Amino acid sequence: MMAKNRISLEINGEAVEADVRPNRLLSDFLRDDLALTGTKRGCETGVCGACSVLVDGDVVKSCLSLAIQMNGCSLTTVEGLACDGAPSPLQKSFMECGGLQCGYCTPGFLMAASDLLARTSRPDVATIRKNLSGNLCRCTGYQGIVDAILDASEKMHGT
Amino acid sequence: MRDFHYLEPRTVSEATAMLADHGEEACVFAGGTALILALRQRMMAPGVLVSLGQLEEMRAIRFDPKEGLLIGAMARHNDIARSKIVRQHYPVVAEMAGGLANPQVRNQATIGGNLCYADPSTDPPACLLALGAELTIKGQHGARRIPMDEFNVDYFTVAMEPGEILTQIRLPPPDQEVTTFYRRHLRTPAEHRPVANLALAVRNRGGAFEDVRLIVGAATPAPQLLDGVQDYLSGRSVTAEVAAEAADRAAEEMFPISDGRGDEGFRRQVVRALTRRLVAEAANLDWKETE
Ligand SMILES: Cc1cc2nc3c(=O)[nH]c(=O)nc-3n(C[C@H](O)[C@H](O)[C@H](O)COP(=O)(O)OP(=O)(O)OC[C@H]3O[C@@H](n4cnc5c(N)ncnc54)[C@H](O)[C@@H]3O)c2cc1C
Ligand code: FES
Ligand code: FES
Numbered sequence A: 001m002m003a004k005n006r007i008s009l010e011i012n013g014e015a016v017e018a019d020v021r022p023n024r025l026l027s028d029f030l031r032d033d034l035a036l037t038g039t040k041r042g043c044e045t046g047v048c049g050a051c052s053v054l055v056d057g058d059v060v061k062s063c064l065s066l067a068i069q070m071n072g073c074s075l076t077t078v079e080g081l082a083c084d085g086a087p088s089p090l091q092k093s094f095m096e097c098g099g100l101q102c103g104y105c106t107p108g109f110l111m112a113a114s115d116l117l118a119r120t121s122r123p124d125v126a127t128i129r130k131n132l133s134g135n136l137c138r139c140t141g142y143q144g145i146v147d148a149i150l151d152a153s154e155k156m157h158g159t
Numbered sequence B: 001m002r003d004f005h006y007l008e009p010r011t012v013s014e015a016t017a018m019l020a021d022h023g024e025e026a027c028v029f030a031g032g033t034a035l036i037l038a039l040r041q042r043m044m045a046p047g048v049l050v051s052l053g054q055l056e057e058m059r060a061i062r063f064d065p066k067e068g069l070l071i072g073a074m075a076r077h078n079d080i081a082r083s084k085i086v087r088q089h090y091p092v093v094a095e096m097a098g099g100l101a102n103p104q105v106r107n108q109a110t111i112g113g114n115l116c117y118a119d120p121s122t123d124p125p126a127c128l129l130a131l132g133a134e135l136t137i138k139g140q141h142g143a144r145r146i147p148m149d150e151f152n153v154d155y156f157t158v159a160m161e162p163g164e165i166l167t168q169i170r171l172p173p174p175d176q177e178v179t180t181f182y183r184r185h186l187r188t189p190a191e192h193r194p195v196a197n198l199a200l201a202v203r204n205r206g207g208a209f210e211d212v213r214l215i216v217g218a219a220t221p222a223p224q225l226l227d228g229v230q231d232y233l234s235g236r237s238v239t240a241e242v243a244a245e246a247a248d249r250a251a252e253e254m255f256p257i258s259d260g261r262g263d264e265g266f267r268r269q270v271v272r273a274l275t276r277r278l279v280a281e282a283a284n285l286d287w288k289e290t291e
Helices: A026-033 A089-096 A106-119 A125-131 A143-157 B012-025 B035-040 B077-082 B084-089 B091-099 B103-108 B111-117 B124-130 B227-233 B240-253 B264-282
Strands: A005-011 A014-020 A052-055 A058-061 A074-076 B005-007 B026-029 B048-051 B061-064 B068-072 B134-139 B142-147 B152-154 B165-171 B178-185 B196-205 B208-217
Touching: A014 A026, A052 A106, A052 B103, A058 A106, A058 B103, A089 A106, A089 A143, A106 A125, A106 A143, A106 B103, A125 A143, B012 B026, B012 B048, B012 B134, B012 B165, B061 B084, B068 B084, B077 B091, B077 B103, B077 B111, B084 B091, B091 B124, B091 B178, B111 B124, B111 B165, B124 B178, B124 B196, B124 B208, B178 B264, B196 B264, B208 B227, B208 B264, B227 B240, B240 B264
Parallel strands: A005 A074, B005 B048, B026 B048
Antiparallel strands: A005 A014, A052 A058, A052 A074, B061 B068, B068 B165, B134 B142, B134 B165, B178 B196, B196 B208
């Protein structure tokens, strides 16, 4: 058995120190070691996007990352989106516009949309669709998700 | 995934020394998007991963009027797509990098990892070949430069020795008279990887093509230069009929692969359509009318 390595990182604004084995996936580290189970495991091959998190502001797939790569990084998971326990404007728009049904894909879509809205305050539909191309949803047919992101961008950045 | 040691060298020479020390046991780790899948499937079981993640110098993108565009091998696809320097001097490369895979993979996968892994169903190789790229490779005993034409040897095989690291991709200063076009084709819009792609560089002299470079990627074991079509197009004034003839010749000349994404025949048809459209576009013809 290999030795564990100490990593220091920030998750949702809190400093975290942990000992991880080099072969620990980031998705398993978040869910199984830190009990941050908002991040989902779907395909575990980089296709479905259910495992998406932000690393230094960029959306990535945590099933294609090692926890040890995150040393010194700042992460945001879906648990970090709410403001003082209340859903963020983006989360509210998902609820109001039919952006989810079963909800399994939702954390991943929220993280991809967060990355997009941080870069582009008023994206058009084509840009939204392009930026969701790394996430799959089996329920909504995507229209509700696109509507939710348009709605959130209006509420957050005005018309 | 089997256990391994994870090393983080601070300089390229430290990295090559570590690779030399651990020999066959060691493997370079860049963004991890290809390697983690291979490790989980136990297609590979290295004892030591030498991560290039701390080598900031290898992530830089610069332009030098004499040397051209210099892209560090650790630049992620989105670093390239969003780089002002790349967009200014080589917009076709920024477009290509910003359109491949999906947003998450573009944020974590590197151009160097993409080239070294040499999975045939990828975008950068054909595009970079059309632009005359040159690669810098470093080993324990120094650096060498090779033209991209010599790099992709076969399916998942490149002209690198164990222990070597790809450090930089150089594109010569753009020639203002040469235009480069790049197109990819996906089997369905929900697929991430291309079933075929095509890159075309031409000097358009009043309708006549010169210095033609035509490369097919993703549909062949390694990107393939279509010499026959290049010769056919050189010096010719391109009409709709010429574009159609070039397309037939491209479909004929290529050596297609067959896999889950498409069989040989399908790939020939896709390359035929891509060639006709791209050649017509390069000649400022409306390809939709060439049927
Ligand atoms: C879901 C998905 C969709 C994708 N779609 C596309 C697509 O549409 N188009 C496309 O082009 N690609 C696509 N890819 C492939 C992706 O671009 C590659 O996986 C990626 O670029 C590999 O880079 P990396 O940094 O993650 O490499 P790693 O996984 O870290 O390494 C890959 C290999 O290269 C070696 N290596 C890495 N860097 C170096 C170096 N500098 N010197 C020497 N050896 C090195 C490693 O040892 C390893 O063998 C897709 C991948 C996924 C997972
Ligand atoms: S679980 Fe990571 S992309 Fe599907
Ligand atoms: S809401 Fe069920 S998968 Fe998207």
